[in-house]
Amino acid sequence: SGQKNLSMTHWPSSLWKIFHDLIKPSPLLCSVAHFLPGKWVQQHHPIPLDLEQKLFGQHLATEVILKALTGFKNNRNPKKPLTLSLHGWAGTGKNFVSQIVAENLHPKGLKSNFVHLFVSTLHFPHEQKIKLYQEQLQKWIRGNVSACASSVFIFDEMDKLHPGIIDAIKPFLDYYEQVDGVSYCKAIFIFLSNAGGDLITKTALDFWRAGRKREDIQLKDLEPVLSVGVFNNKHSGLWRSGLIDRNLIDYFVPFLPLEYRHVKMCVRAEMRARGAAVDEDIVTRVAEEMTFFPKDEKIYSDKGCKTVQSRLDFH
């Protein structure tokens, strides 16, 4: 009947893929590490996160994610799945980091059967179908975690996600040893949103205007800002969902807006990824084509590094 429901709703092929993964789970390919009395046994060499090298201009996100993942992987007996909530302006690296984290656990990253990306507007577009989405999503999560305890679920556009969908995920995020015979404690849930991006930008700008270094911004400078603007804001999806009240989010990860120098770093990284030599003239040209705000100071790229790849095609 699950299959019938799916065909009725015309779900995109990526969700079909997940459904098929469910029918044919291959648990042997999944486990990242398993516990033998007294020690953890790695089943493949974990890819180093390398966030310091790969992720530009995000000292806070780098620090929090490294801490979160290290703690989680070293914990033999986690009491709940790891839940990360990534916040920030467009194109600042939230999807990029999620992929790095996923690859760290499952080398094929997004292509792995154990990594699932959901985009609110793409996968859950119709409000009147919320009940159906809820049932199917729960089935997928349950099936996939039964097949692979360390499954990774990424929810993009969290701020556009219907509260009903968040309600459907909530039981999996909680401190239960098992739900219907399945333990979710080794899974990872990553939520991405732009919520709070404006407030994070304001803090970064205040530092810049005061002549203070970006790298001196600390988590404690952002926590009060986010807590008022996002967590206690009745209009934010996160507040309505009750995820915060129940302390189901382990780490809030702020992404700072990217500056001109970071955009240049993205261009260079993209050139290297394409196997080309880094041409500084082109780097400068691409970076100068981006638009920067605020109007007077022009410090931050309004799309972060998002359009770098397509712009590079023109040079």
Ligand SMILES: Nc1ncnc2c1ncn2[C@@H]1O[C@H](COP(=O)(O)OP(=O)(O)OP(=O)(O)O)[C@@H](O)[C@H]1O
């Ligand atoms: N901080 C960064 N360091 C290195 N590369 C970056 C960074 N931010 C963005 N990029 C590059 O730009 C591309 C687009 O960024 P990404 O999709 O991660 O943005 P996002 O924060 O998820 O944006 P949105 O909120 O609009 O979804 C990435 O694939 C990556 O190549």
